[in-house]
Amino acid sequence: MKQIISRKNKRLILVTNDDGISSKGLRYLIELIKEYGDIYVVAPELPNSGKSHSVTINYPLRYSVISEQEGYCEYCCSGTPVDSVKLAFDRILPRKPDFVISGINHGSNSSINLIYSGTMGAVIEAAMCNIPGVGFSLLNYSKDADFSHCDVYIKKILEEFFKNGLSEYTCLNVNIPASNIKGIKVCRQARGMWVERFEERIDPHNEKYYWMRGEFVNLDKGTDSDEYALSNNYISTVPIQLDMTNYKMLKNIEQWDLKI
Amino acid sequence: MKQIISRKNKRLILVTNDDGISSKGLRYLIELIKEYGDIYVVAPELPNSGKSHSVTINYPLRYSVISEQEGYCEYCCSGTPVDSVKLAFDRILPRKPDFVISGINHGSNSSINLIYSGTMGAVIEAAMCNIPGVGFSLLNYSKDADFSHCDVYIKKILEEFFKNGLSEYTCLNVNIPASNIKGIKVCRQARGMWVERFEERIDPHNEKYYWMRGEFVNLDKGTDSDEYALSNNYISTVPIQLDMTNYKMLKNIEQWDLKI
Numbered sequence: 048m049k050q051i052i053s054r055k056n057k058r059l060i061l062v063t064n065d066d067g068i069s070s071k072g073l074r075y076l077i078e079l080i081k082e083y084g085d086i087y088v089v090a091p092e093l094p095n096s097g098k099s100h101s102v103t104i105n106y107p108l109r110y111s112v113i114s115e116q117e118g119y120c121e122y123c124c125s126g127t128p129v130d131s132v133k134l135a136f137d138r139i140l141p142r143k144p145d146f147v148i149s150g151i152n153h154g155s156n157s158s159i160n161l162i163y164s165g166t167m168g169a170v171i172e173a174a175m176c177n178i179p180g181v182g183f184s185l186l187n188y189s190k191d192a193d194f195s196h197c198d199v200y201i202k203k204i205l206e207e208f209f210k211n212g213l214s215e216y217t218c219l220n221v222n223i224p225a226s227n228i229k230g231i232k233v234c235r236q237a238r239g240m241w242v243e244r245f246e247e248r249i250d251p252h253n254e255k256y257y258w259m260r261g262e263f264v265n266l267d268k269g270t271d272s273d274e275y276a277l278s279n280n281y282i283s284t285v286p287i288q289l290d291m292t293n294y295k296m297l298k299n300i301e302q303w304d305l306k307i
Numbered sequence: 308m309k310q311i312i313s314r315k316n317k318r319l320i321l322v323t324n325d326d327g328i329s330s331k332g333l334r335y336l337i338e339l340i341k342e343y344g345d346i347y348v349v350a351p352e353l354p355n356s357g358k359s360h361s362v363t364i365n366y367p368l369r370y371s372v373i374s375e376q377e378g379y380c381e382y383c384c385s386g387t388p389v390d391s392v393k394l395a396f397d398r399i400l401p402r403k404p405d406f407v408i409s410g411i412n413h414g415s416n417s418s419i420n421l422i423y424s425g426t427m428g429a430v431i432e433a434a435m436c437n438i439p440g441v442g443f444s445l446l447n448y449s450k451d452a453d454f455s456h457c458d459v460y461i462k463k464i465l466e467e468f469f470k471n472g473l474s475e476y477t478c479l480n481v482n483i484p485a486s487n488i489k490g491i492k493v494c495r496q497a498r499g500m501w502v503e504r505f506e507e508r509i510d511p512h513n514e515k516y517y518w519m520r521g522e523f524v525n526l527d528k529g530t531d532s533d534e535y536a537l538s539n540n541y542i543s544t545v546p547i548q549l550d551m552t553n554y555k556m557l558k559n560i561e562q563w564d565l566k567i
Contacts, residue, residue, distance in 0.1 A: 133521075256367040
């Protein structure tokens with residue numbers, strides 16, 4: 048770990064994302080949170096949307112210094128968001144951070160999209176190390192998305208997050224409507240799925256290839272879900288845990304005949 | 308969808324993995340389960356360990372036919388395990404399969420390793436579409452791992468799985484000791500984490516690069532966890548759900564001051 052540029056009595060915040068170091072959402076987030084502590088940005092050099100919790104095992108990683116000043120340092124990493132967090136923890140940060148903040152993602156990570164998300168992969172990785180984190184996502188996939196309506200809401204959530212903390216091994220999944228925000232709701236994760244319709248094309252060598260295209264389907268009729276909140280122009284805030292055990296089903300499987 | 312080679316009144320089983328189409332674990336699994344139905348293998352052409360739930364968005368996918376016979380078809384896909392499942396569902400299988408079986412992975416996917424796992428990514432993808440699945444993993448990372456002690460246990464679990472089914476939107480995470488199996492336990496997911504120690508090397512251009520190396524740490528003292536079962540030479544069987552909401556923490560966050 049480097050012995051530089053982290054100030055005593057200041058929060059140490061690791062900032063990352065999955066859209067890559069140059070994305071507008073990351074830049075907006077950095078400016079918004081500089082006042083809250085010493086900021087270390089360690090983000091993928093390239094876009095990593097849909098990379099989930101993937102890690103780079105069969106290739107080595109690299110990182111480059113972009114900026115090193117008192118209170119603000121910035122690096123880009125050749126790997127995924129989770130690679131960036133792991134490399135930051137072991138090789139870049141002066142100590143384990145107090146918080147990890149990821150985003151702002153260009154696009155939704157509500158419902159089961161959380162499981163595909165590199166933005167959330169980064170904060171789930173932090174939660175595994177018991178470091179509280181928040182992932183922010185805006186429901187606008189455009190590279191030029193307008194984030195200017197988000198600031199007061201993100202600051203409100205972060206201030207409560209810094210003040211109250213989270214239960215151990217937990218992180219927050221925050222999704223923000225593209226416009227006309229009515230307020231902030233605390234929600235559960237909606238049930239949903241993707242229905243794919245791959246688009247077939249023919250390459251110049253007369254071989255078929257397929258572009259993944261699909262549509263998210265909300266399967267949840269509840270009014271307490273993130274999808275419901277978002278469809279009513281509320282920001283959704285869902286606490287996420289790492290234990291994916293289905294405890295109800297566990298009781299059923301205990302009745303199976305598994306004796307050999 | 309193709310209109311071939313699926314027999315009436317036969318189970319249709321999609322088989323995949325993350326170690327790639329030529330891995331020994333996949334070959335062993337295929338031979339073991341051929342008796343249970345019509346088998347469609349759609350697996351990554353290359354190793355995809357640690358690819359989690361990642362999907363290929365920015366590049367197109369391809370697949371190749373390896374074999375198409377009555378009751379047994381085999382294809383390899385250029386993408387990840389989740390890509391393979393999505394492409395199989397939309398473009399390769401004659402209909403949605405009855406079951407998805409993934410593995411046998413060369414290495415553990417117990418505890419939070421499930422979240423990094425491409426093997427489990429595939430069956431989690433199936434669970435999102437409400438298709439019951441099982442991921443099998445052996446606690447031996449060797450390419451030449453010996454699977455011969457697994458057959459009676461895998462068959463026992465599969466027969467109960469086919470007979471009883473699973474709750475909706477659920478899958479099973481089965482991990483198998485490398486040797487000396489004492490029996491099968493139904494468990495919850497243990498709490499654990501990885502501690503990374505990146506190995507620094509210098510390339511021929513005098514630039515640093517880093518190999519990810521780490522150690523899994525079991526943080527769970529319970530005797531009902533998958534880690535406990537495995538450390539006592541039992542096969543662990545954990546039902547996995549898609550809802551990652553921390554409901555206890557949700558009650559706490561509802562007390563936060565989030566009014567603007």
